[in-house]
Amino acid sequence: MSSNDIDDYYFTQRHPSEINTNARGDEYAKQVKQALNYCEANGCNPDVEAALRQEYRPFQMKMPGTLREQTYMMAVASGPEIASVLMLLGIDILDAIDDQLLSLPSPSYQNPWQGEILSITIEHDTVMYRVWGGDAAQTGKWLTPIRPSTQAEARSLLALPPNNSAIYISEVHVPAGTRIQIGVAAPNFGQPGGAVQVELIDRIPTSAFGPGEPLPRALLPRP
Amino acid sequence: MEIYKFILENGNLVIINSLDNSVIWQGKPNNSIVKQIVELPEMEMCIVLLDPDQRKGTFRNLIAMDTNGYILWKAELPDPLGGDVYLDVSLQDDFLVAHSWSGFKVIIDTKSGRILSKKFTK
Numbered sequence: 001m002s003s004n005d006i007d008d009y010y011f012t013q014r015h016p017s018e019i020n021t022n023a024r025g026d027e028y029a030k031q032v033k034q035a036l037n038y039c040e041a042n043g044c045n046p047d048v049e050a051a052l053r054q055e056y057r058p059f060q061m062k063m064p065g066t067l068r069e070q071t072y073m074m075a076v077a078s079g080p081e082i083a084s085v086l087m088l089l090g091i092d093i094l095d096a097i098d099d100q101l102l103s104l105p106s107p108s109y110q111n112p113w114q115g116e117i118l119s120i121t122i123e124h125d126t127v128m129y130r131v132w133g134g135d136a137a138q139t140g141k142w143l144t145p146i147r148p149s150t151q152a153e154a155r156s157l158l159a160l161p162p163n164n165s166a167i168y169i170s171e172v173h174v175p176a177g178t179r180i181q182i183g184v185a186a187p188n189f190g191q192p193g194g195a196v197q198v199e200l201i202d203r204i205p206t207s208a209f210g211p212g213e214p215l216p217r218a219l220l221p222r223p
Numbered sequence: 224m225e226i227y228k229f230i231l232e233n234g235n236l237v238i239i240n241s242l243d244n245s246v247i248w249q250g251k252p253n254n255s256i257v258k259q260i261v262e263l264p265e266m267e268m269c270i271v272l273l274d275p276d277q278r279k280g281t282f283r284n285l286i287a288m289d290t291n292g293y294i295l296w297k298a299e300l301p302d303p304l305g306g307d308v309y310l311d312v313s314l315q316d317d318f319l320v321a322h323s324w325s326g327f328k329v330i331i332d333t334k335s336g337r338i339l340s341k342k343f344t345k
Contacts, residue, residue, distance in 0.1 A: 033304070040281065040303040112345075136344035137322035139310050163328070164344045203306050203324055205276045 013038040114186035134165030141200040157195035159188040168212030229269035248292030275308040285309040296336035301327040
């Protein structure tokens with residue numbers, strides 16, 4: 001999918017009455033999405049908007065409702081990094097992972113994930129980290145559960161865009177009950193990725209984002 | 224001399240006629256606390272950032288208001304279906320610049336609230 005296609009998909013508007021009900025599959029999903037874009041931008045009858053959301057929901061589900069065992073197998077298949085991070089966070093995979101795995105559309109121009117993504121609900125208040133600076137704001141939905149040691153490490157393993165200078169790191173207190181997606185950062189922006197990253201599905205209060213601390217440019221050599 | 228003044232006071236927007244210091248309009252637009260304002264006196268309008276923590280889910284919280292307190296537009300969001308919201312706003316070289324929850328830095332048209340360009344910052 002090219003960036004133009006994605007732009008078209010995410011930002012083009014179509015009046016709900018212009019949906020071609022004979023369209024099928026991806027084309028129908030696209031038209032429903034565009035109608036939702038229209039409603040978001042211009043306002044619609046609430047019943048129409050609710051119906052559109054319901055219509056679009058099946059297309060948001062990359063995976064059908066899964067059994068817990070299938071989910072567990074997927075978690076294991078996703079690699080040891082995620083499984084170990086879930087353990088670090090005190091999350092029991094079988095208990096915590098939702099029966100349905102939502103795979104929401106990626107907001108960036110390139111898929112930020114590699115491999116499978118797990119959708120879970122945080123069971124306990126959890127500290128995560130946000131790397132920011134330059135054009136990137138202190139507050140945002142992209143976090144990592146593992147504190148990077150240096151700017152270079154963060155840029156590389158989290159595959160940050162060049163306009164994110166990564167000079168600051170903030171602790172983020174993610175409250176229990178927050179829905180997240182967790183997975184491995186895909187190669188992007190000329191960076192290899194590979195670190196575990198988190199996308200907050202639920203917005204949390206801006207006060208949850210702590211002050212920025214300078215992130216070392218590089219590790220100091222041992223004396 | 225600027226005739227109208229926009230003031231942020233305890234989460235309220237106050238619009239004042241400077242000629243006689245009379246209050247033209249005051250309150251919370253969309254019943255939301257005002258977090259930040261950017262005055263555009265040449266256009267006789269004000270950009271208002273409503274507190275992003277006031278609502279859950281997608282919240283078009285960046286609005287433009289005229290000197291009578293009418294909402295002229297609500298800014299387009301870069302990721303409208305992803306529970307997006309604006310976090311801050313500033314005027315840089317006559318461009319309205321804002322950061323979104325979804326990780327975008329966007330430039331917004333002051334006349335329409337449409338996004339002119341966006342950069343993903345993560």
